[in-house]
Amino acid sequence: MDAGLKVNRHSARRDELLNGLIEIFLAEGFASFSVEDLAVRLQCSKSTLYAVAPSKEQLITAVVRAFFRRAAERVEARLAAENDPIGRIGVYLDAIATELAPASAAFYADLDAFAPAREIYSRNTAIAAGRVQDLVRDAERPGRPVDAVFIGAVAAQVMESIQQGQMQALTSLDDAVAYRALADLIVAGVAGAPKGR
Secondary structure (H helix, E strand, O other): OOHHHHHHHHHHHHHHHHHHHHHHHHHHOOOOOOHHHHHHHHOOOHHHHHHHOOOHHHHHHHHHHHHHHHHHHHHHHHHHOOOOHHHHHHHHHHHHHHHHOOOOHHHHHHHHHOHHHHHHHHHHHHHHHHHHHHHHHHHOEOOEOOOHHHHHHHHHHHHHHHHOOHHHHHHOOOHHHHHHHHHHHHHHHHHOOOOOO
């Protein structure tokens, strides 16, 4: 067999397994599963999963990293299709809401309880907050300054609150609706920034 074809087949199988694991983790969390449980669910051998990552902890980390990486790619693709600077803020946060919509409370609880996964999540939240700052700066109009650093910091706090379930407890809004409300708030603030503040 051609070596390149073998590598491509292995890569395709790895992607297929990651997709299946992402789906399971988002729906049911990951802490309660053994590698054997996951192998049964995906109809593969444990050694096949260990080819993706050599331990359960590293497998969890690989899956969480893949989820956030793929979500970020789709968010950026949606953002690239929007040209209006203020509209891009709403599109960005709405796209995040769409990507996170399948994640269950069990997934977030396990994410919070497992430090390596929590770190990946925190890093992605920080990146998203920085992206919001950049989008706000891009939307600033002459004579109508906005504080992009402050808005980015507020966005980061609200995003973390949404993803930890605190916002839902306070407002009864589900994650997707809360992200859309955050988008509306930021867009309204940027669009209506007072002159010469």
